[in-house]
Structures are given as structure tokens and as C-alpha cells.
Amino acid sequence: MTEPTPNTSTSPKTYPCPRCGTQTAWQDNKYKPFCSSQCKLIDLGAWANEDYTLPAETTPFSDQL
Template sequence: MPRTFPCPRCGQVATWEDNPARPFCSDRCKLIDLGAWANEDYKLPTQDSASSADEPE
């Protein structure tokens, strides 16, 4: 029985073996996800450091 998992983009069941688009279910989901990265829709949380404007002179 082939291993299956949910597509990270659409949630549809996808197979791992013989899937050139893995971890996605299709090239369509793969390209949609790539476009989201290119548009900077995904952001990693960061902690802002104190700016020089906040420091006393």
C-alpha cells in the first residue's frame, strides 16, 4: 500500500512514491505555493532589536 499524506497547500490526499511534485499533490499546488513565497505571503516571526532612535544621546 503506497504511503499517503495531505498536500500542504490544499489538503488533498497525495502519494509520496512516484510523485514528482511531492510534498504537494500536483504541479499546480507546487506553483501556487512558490508564488506565495515569491509574493512574501509567508513570513518568519522575528524579534525586532532596539533601534538607535530609542537610545538616549
């Protein structure tokens, strides 16, 4: 019976940048989870512009003046 060989691959784990989809190394990436400073700032701008929303049936406090 043979023993399984351990995964000794030295290639870094990669993942797609959530902004542009470029495959990016996770280890030693100071812009995690983004691939670059540019993608990080674009995403921050989208949050500031309220481009990201969650669906809701009513707005909290919508009936109060």
C-alpha cells in the first residue's frame, strides 16, 4: 500500500480579484482581497457612491418626518 504524497507545490494560492477578476496571489498581497491599489480605490468609491445596495421592502423610518 502506498502513502499519499503531501502537496509540496510551491506555487502561491491565487484567487480572482473581486473588482476586475485578475488572478491574484493571496500571500504577501497588501491590497487583499484586491489585486492592486487601483481596484481597491474603485471599490471604495463604489461604496461611497452607494452603488452597492441590499434589497429591502421598506426603508427604515420612511414613515417618520
